[in-house]
Amino acid sequence: MNAEQLIPILASTVGAATPLVYASLGELIVERAGVLNLGVEGMMLGGAIAGFAVTNQTGSLTLGFAAGMLAGMALALLFGFLTLTLQTNQVATGLALTLFGVGLSAFVGRNFVGTVVDGLKGISIPWLSDIPLIGPLLFRFDMLVYASLLLFIVMQWFLNRTRAGLLVRAVGESPQSAHAIGYPVILIRYLAVLFGGAMSGLAGAYLSQAITPMWVEGMTAGRGWIALALVVFATWKPWRVVLGAYLFGGVTILQLHAQGFGVRIPSEFLSMLPYIATIVVLVIICRDPKTILLNQPVSLGRRFHPDA
Amino acid sequence: MLKLEPRPEPSIIMSYASPLLAVALTLVSGYLLFSLLGKDPAQAFAVFFIKPVSTLYGLGELCLKATPLMLCALGLALGFRANVWNIGAEGQLTLGAIVGGGVALWLHDVQSAWLLLPLMLVAGALGGMAWAAIPAILRNRFHTNEILVSLMLVYVAKLLLSWLVHGPWRDPQGYNFPQSPMFHDAAMLPLLVEGVRTNIAFLIALVLAAVSWVFAEKTFAGFRFKVAGLAPAAASYAGFSEKRNVWLALMIGGGAAGLAGIAEVAGPIGQLQPSISPGYGFAAIIVAFVGRLHPFGVVLASLLMSLLYIGGETAQIQMALPAAITGVFQGMLLFYLLAADLFINFRLRWKTRPRGSAAAIPVVSKEAA
Numbered sequence A: 001m002n003a004e005q006l007i008p009i010l011a012s013t014v015g016a017a018t019p020l021v022y023a024s025l026g027e028l029i030v031e032r033a034g035v036l037n038l039g040v041e042g043m044m045l046g047g048a049i050a051g052f053a054v055t056n057q058t059g060s061l062t063l064g065f066a067a068g069m070l071a072g073m074a075l076a077l078l079f080g081f082l083t084l085t086l087q088t089n090q091v092a093t094g095l096a097l098t099l100f101g102v103g104l105s106a107f108v109g110r111n112f113v114g115t116v117v118d119g120l121k122g123i124s125i126p127w128l129s130d131i132p133l134i135g136p137l138l139f140r141f142d143m144l145v146y147a148s149l150l151l152f153i154v155m156q157w158f159l160n161r162t163r164a165g166l167l168v169r170a171v172g173e174s175p176q177s178a179h180a181i182g183y184p185v186i187l188i189r190y191l192a193v194l195f196g197g198a199m200s201g202l203a204g205a206y207l208s209q210a211i212t213p214m215w216v217e218g219m220t221a222g223r224g225w226i227a228l229a230l231v232v233f234a235t236w237k238p239w240r241v242v243l244g245a246y247l248f249g250g251v252t253i254l255q256l257h258a259q260g261f262g263v264r265i266p267s268e269f270l271s272m273l274p275y276i277a278t279i280v281v282l283v284i285i286c287r288d289p290k291t292i293l294l295n296q297p298v299s300l301g302r303r304f305h306p307d308a
Numbered sequence B: 001m002l003k004l005e006p007r008p009e010p011s012i013i014m015s016y017a018s019p020l021l022a023v024a025l026t027l028v029s030g031y032l033l034f035s036l037l038g039k040d041p042a043q044a045f046a047v048f049f050i051k052p053v054s055t056l057y058g059l060g061e062l063c064l065k066a067t068p069l070m071l072c073a074l075g076l077a078l079g080f081r082a083n084v085w086n087i088g089a090e091g092q093l094t095l096g097a098i099v100g101g102g103v104a105l106w107l108h109d110v111q112s113a114w115l116l117l118p119l120m121l122v123a124g125a126l127g128g129m130a131w132a133a134i135p136a137i138l139r140n141r142f143h144t145n146e147i148l149v150s151l152m153l154v155y156v157a158k159l160l161l162s163w164l165v166h167g168p169w170r171d172p173q174g175y176n177f178p179q180s181p182m183f184h185d186a187a188m189l190p191l192l193v194e195g196v197r198t199n200i201a202f203l204i205a206l207v208l209a210a211v212s213w214v215f216a217e218k219t220f221a222g223f224r225f226k227v228a229g230l231a232p233a234a235a236s237y238a239g240f241s242e243k244r245n246v247w248l249a250l251m252i253g254g255g256a257a258g259l260a261g262i263a264e265v266a267g268p269i270g271q272l273q274p275s276i277s278p279g280y281g282f283a284a285i286i287v288a289f290v291g292r293l294h295p296f297g298v299v300l301a302s303l304l305m306s307l308l309y310i311g312g313e314t315a316q317i318q319m320a321l322p323a324a325i326t327g328v329f330q331g332m333l334l335f336y337l338l339a340a341d342l343f344i345n346f347r348l349r350w351k352t353r354p355r356g357s358a359a360a361i362p363v364v365s366k367e368a369a
Helices: A003-032 A040-058 A061-085 A090-111 A134-138 A143-161 A163-173 A175-180 A185-211 A223-233 A238-261 A267-286 A289-295 B012-036 B041-053 B056-081 B089-106 B113-142 B146-166 B201-218 B220-230 B232-237 B242-269 B280-290 B295-319 B325-340
Strands: B002-006 B346-350
Touching (some): A003 A143, A040 A061, A061 A090, A061 A185, A090 B325, A143 A163, A143 A185, A163 A175, A163 A185, A223 A238, A223 A267, A267 B113, B012 B041, B041 B056, B056 B220, B056 B242, B056 B280, B089 B146, B089 B280, B113 B242, B146 B242, B201 B220, B201 B295, B220 B232, B220 B242, B232 B242, B242 B280, B295 B325
Antiparallel strands (some): B002 B346
């Protein structure tokens, strides 16, 4: 394999990783605030169809991505209302959100099956994009790839260096104490859940408007669940989320290219790789329960009711 | 103002009423949805919920579709009781179909149904158990989350089935369609009534519902499940092994789902195909909750969910309503149920704000600090 073959593979790895970066960074904030939203897959599908439909109708990718984020937030709001206001079980509600998102997106998308849009294109930065090897590798991606890396930096700063980030963490570690000293726990959790929804929606919209600019029922194919696994893999640290997302992007792309390299394995087995890799990685990370216990937000998945 | 107030004790009435409330709210939402789609809601309701079950054949279809839902949900419900979140019933169902179906294809010379069918059913259950054993081992040994592992295995199982019917198990006389040969008569589950497609698996599911009630309510293992779910700390204090619970819950869930899988391919489908389930394993999660994680509740809930599936199909054919509407109804039903469950532990109280004297005395509230 030479550089000419390798560069497109590395470049497409970045593309495959980007939706995972968005969805898992979003879920990371949600979980840091002590809420477990298992509905990522559903919110991604909601974002994917909303984004696609709007772009298809208006021709504007910007509106499409905005619609994807709004759809993700709308579904997240539903989740927030049920779990935070009505105190429902977070695991069950998250599962319900995924099942609902799968059904709703198929329902809304029924008239869009088989249509296409003009997908998001890479930007070419004058001069930089033309440098051999480095140009195609670093400077020809679309805006959202760069934005995802910026998001990571901002989040790292937000969680570790700002007062608001400290609050989010406090709410996830000990909502009772945060409440006792006067912070609005439920409100903070709502905001985190909404942010997670927006990021999942954006991740879905990226799938349907950048990676494959079309709508296919259930097109997330478990990426929402992989994003959830990545948060565990990352032991709730943003930099490891990005690392994990790129590793998974690599597995996904290798799987697509394996047959090109003359690997004689049925395509179904290659398609299993990302799912099997997820399981293997979970085993490696969770093997030592201390790593998880030390890093996992203490109140993750537990209900909090100010009066109770 | 209206305020939620914790009840001193969970309301028993509400725990029975909330599924009914959820169904009612789903129907109201359905009414609005039909109106929004420009369909006559009354007609849509008739087509969706009444027409499918107005004939003997229709009732048979109802029981037929309820069977895999019931089997999967019975196993899941027992696990959920013990806080074991097996979400991969869809994958375990697929493996059951593969292993049980494999036996049918392998023993295609055996003409005795008395020999072949029990073998297939056992193989199907074992297939589902094998698939469920993976999250069980990984959780017990490596502390991995069974939700994520069992879910990832759904995709793996579906790809495995797809490979088999596209490759080694493809029917050589099948005009290149990705499907196995049809099972021969001895490998097909016998029908209960002539002319109706319901087969013996429905009876098996009903018997298992009774068995699972006995297990949950009358055995020590069932008691350990309940304690582990309601009070994990008490369970570990009493020395109940969490690992044993995880094992047992996943084995029961996987076995039942595997049985559902083989019952589908040896029943209405009659061969292995790339797709053997329209998401029964996922819908069973809803069934388990709507059925209150109680075996008899699961029986009723699976009939209700089956009606949603069949109604959805009828509405698709007769009113050109999209098939995906079934999924929307299913999700909605679960949302409403979870929300209605609020009233088991809370009640709504109309509270008047303290006035006059209350304002004069400074009240130290939690927020004041």
